[in-house]
Amino acid sequence: MLGWSENAAERTKRDFVQLGLPLYEGNEVVILPTAEIKFRDLFEAVEQAEKYIYLDYFKFQQDSICDAFLAKLKRKAQQGVDVRIIFDSFGNKSSDLPLSDTLQSRIRESGIQIAAFDPVRFPWINHLMHRNHHKIAVIDGKIVYTGGMNVADYYLHGKPKVGKWRDMHIRMSGPVVEAYEELFWRMWEKQEKETRNKENSQVSQAKGQCTVAFASRWPRETPDIMRKTYAIAIDNAEQLVQIVNPYAMLFGEVRAALRRALERGVRVQFMVSTRSDGKVNDDVIGLEMRKLMKRGAEVYYYNDGFHHSKVMMIDSLFCTVGTTNLDARSLCFDYEVNAFVFDPVTTQKLQEIFYNDIKNHSTLLTPEVFKERFPLKRRIRGRFFTISKRFL
Numbered sequence: 001m002l003g004w005s006e007n008a009a010e011r012t013k014r015d016f017v018q019l020g021l022p023l024y025e026g027n028e029v030v031i032l033p034t035a036e037i038k039f040r041d042l043f044e045a046v047e048q049a050e051k052y053i054y055l056d057y058f059k060f061q062q063d064s065i066c067d068a069f070l071a072k073l074k075r076k077a078q079q080g081v082d083v084r085i086i087f088d089s090f091g092n093k094s095s096d097l098p099l100s101d102t103l104q105s106r107i108r109e110s111g112i113q114i115a116a117f118d119p120v121r122f123p124w125i126n127h128l129m130h131r132n133h134h135k136i137a138v139i140d141g142k143i144v145y146t147g148g149m150n151v152a153d154y155y156l157h158g159k160p161k162v163g164k165w166r167d168m169h170i171r172m173s174g175p176v177v178e179a180y181e182e183l184f185w186r187m188w189e190k191q192e193k194e195t196r197n198k199e200n201s202q203v204s205q206a207k208g209q210c211t212v213a214f215a216s217r218w219p220r221e222t223p224d225i226m227r228k229t230y231a232i233a234i235d236n237a238e239q240l241v242q243i244v245n246p247y248a249m250l251f252g253e254v255r256a257a258l259r260r261a262l263e264r265g266v267r268v269q270f271m272v273s274t275r276s277d278g279k280v281n282d283d284v285i286g287l288e289m290r291k292l293m294k295r296g297a298e299v300y301y302y303n304d305g306f307h308h309s310k311v312m313m314i315d316s317l318f319c320t321v322g323t324t325n326l327d328a329r330s331l332c333f334d335y336e337v338n339a340f341v342f343d344p345v346t347t348q349k350l351q352e353i354f355y356n357d358i359k360n361h362s363t364l365l366t367p368e369v370f371k372e373r374f375p376l377k378r379r380i381r382g383r384f385f386t387i388s389k390r391f392l
Contacts, residue, residue, distance in 0.1 A: 008236040009317040009342050015232045016213045016340070019225075027174030028208030029339075029346045031321075033353055035155035038145070038169040039065060045139050045171075046072050051202065052082040054138040054184040058131070058323075059091040061152035062099050069151060070107065077111035086187050088132040089116040095152075115191045130219040132187060133323050133334040135169075136180055141202030144172050144180040146339060147321055148246075148310045162275040164305025168353075170321045172212065172339065179214040183337060186218075213340035217324070219333065224253075226324045227331050229340065231257040233314050237266050242313040242354055244271040246306065247281055247325040249386075250288045254326055259295060268297040271357065273307045274373075281327075283382030286374045289365055299365035300358055301373070307357075310338075311350055319347040 006014075013023060032038040046053060046069075053076060060066050077083045085107070092098045107114050117132040137145040147169030149155050158164040172180075185196040215229045216222065234241055234257035241261055248270065250258070262268055270292060276282055289299045313319045322338025324330045341347070363369060374382070 007317060008233075008238055008315040011236045012233050012314070012318065012340070013211065013213065013342060015236065016229065019228060019232070021213050021215055021225075021229070022179065024174065024176035024179065024212045024214065026207045027172055027176050027210045027212050029210045029212070029341050029343060030171045031346065031349050031353075032145075032147070032169040032171060035149060035165075035167060038147070038149055039069075039156070041171060042137060042145055043069070043072060045143055045145075046076060049076055049081050049139050051140050052084070054084050054181065056086045056132070056134045056136045056184050056187055057150050058088045058133050058135060059095050059150040059152060060085070060087050060099055061095050061150065061154075062097040062103060063153040065153050065156060066151050070112075073112055074110040083112045084188060085112060085114040086117050086132065086184070086191065087114070089119045090128065090131050091133075091150075092116065093120055115188065117187065117191050129333050131329075131334045133330060133336050134183070134187070135323050136184065136337065138177065138181045138184055141177055141181055142173055144177045145169055146172070146180065146323070146337065148308050148323065158305060159277070162273075162277060162306040165308060166302070166305050167308040168311060168321065170339065170341075174208050174210070174212075176212040176214060176339065179216075180337070183216055187335070210341055210343040210346060212342070215322070215338045215340060217330075217334070217336040219335065223332070226336055226338065227253040229320075229338070230254050230312070230326070233312065233318075233320065233340070234258060234261050237261055237314045239315050240267045240269070240313070242269045242351065243326075244307060244309045244311050244354065245326045246273060246276060246308045246310070247285070247327040247330075248272050248288060249281065249284045249327040251328065252331070254331070255288075258292065258297070262292075262295045262297060268292065269300065269354075269358075270297055271300045271302055271307065271354065271362065273305075274301045274303045274363070276306050280381065280385050283374070283378045284386050286370070286378065287382040287386060290370050290374075293365050293370070300362040301365060301369075302357060302362050304361040313347050313350050313354065316347055316351060317344055318342040319350050321350075
């Protein structure tokens with residue numbers, strides 16, 4: 001080790017400030033480890049809303065969970081609560097059950113304001129690069145929900161191809177909520193050209209123990225912020241880096257930081273899924289994981305469905321939860337947002353989940369396991385698509 005006088009959390013906070021990231025003190029953070037818990041908690045918060053509900057999701061799938069959610073939102077709109085929804089146009093069109101124009105009209109008629117972010121229209125290529133990958137809900141300026149879950153049934157019931165669909169979210173209260181509310185309004189103003197009336201906003205007065213750094217990727221303004229924040233956190237690790245990510249097609253700063261961590265003796269544990277929603281992605285990820293394994297990382301393949309969570313824990317001291325995948329789409333193109341939570345208690349709760357998944361649902365990657373899972377055909381396909389993975 002390098003004999004640093006500060007621990008990884010303190011160094012990372014200092015480096016984030018130098019990078020220009022805001023730090024918010026005195027927040028409460030609650031982990032929502034399953035879709036059932038997340039949606040139940042969110043629905044209860046929606047029912048208690050008094051002034052406004054702001055939702056910004058990559059995808060609302062027209063299914064039973066969405067119907068139940070919309071029914072609650074309609075009741076709140078009828079009570080005078082300001083309800084606004086942003087969804088990504090491309091995310092909607094790529095959905096198995098996209099929101100239809102008819103349903104969107106009915107939503108508007110019920111008093112809810114709804115907007116499709118950057119509608120995909122001719123020439124289509126102009127709209128494919130910078131998509132809105134957020135998954136956030138802000139309620140009365142008091143609570144924000146964020147993480148990896150869209151609004152869709154498969155988070156609860158899985159998909160035939162992959163089985164269970166695993167994901168995690170967090171609920172935060174405290175000063176950091178204002179940052180997410182500002183982000184929502186930036187997206188709304190960009191799409192709807194409507195200026196925010198700040199007189200209607202509220203500032204959370206909740207007090208907790210967590211410092212939270214707010215990292216928002218805004219194309220052309222902060223294009224490399226996610227690559228830099230991940231790299232800074234990994235570079236500051238002294239003992240342990242633990243990552244769960246569904247699309248770990250690593251490159252650039254993140255890959256280099258992981259290699260540096262391994263070289264200085266940091267234990268790196270990485271979890272990816274045995275089954276996911278894209279064979280090509282799986283083959284590229286498999287080659288990346290083998291490279292990490294050869295350098296000394298512990299790579300675990302999660303077998304109990306598709307693990308769609310996007311979390312990282314450093315030295316049992318701090319963690320990040322958000323929307324960012326470790327692929328080119330998230331790191332180089334899309335609108336993304338992550339919370340870096342500087343709190344050992346929250347971090348260790350995530351670690352407990354991680355260790356349970358290792359013990360009960362995962363297979364350690366070894367040369368023998370790699371050879372069995374990735375025969376020559378898959379390795380060739382992975383190498384071929386690695387060349388163009390910046391555009392996957």
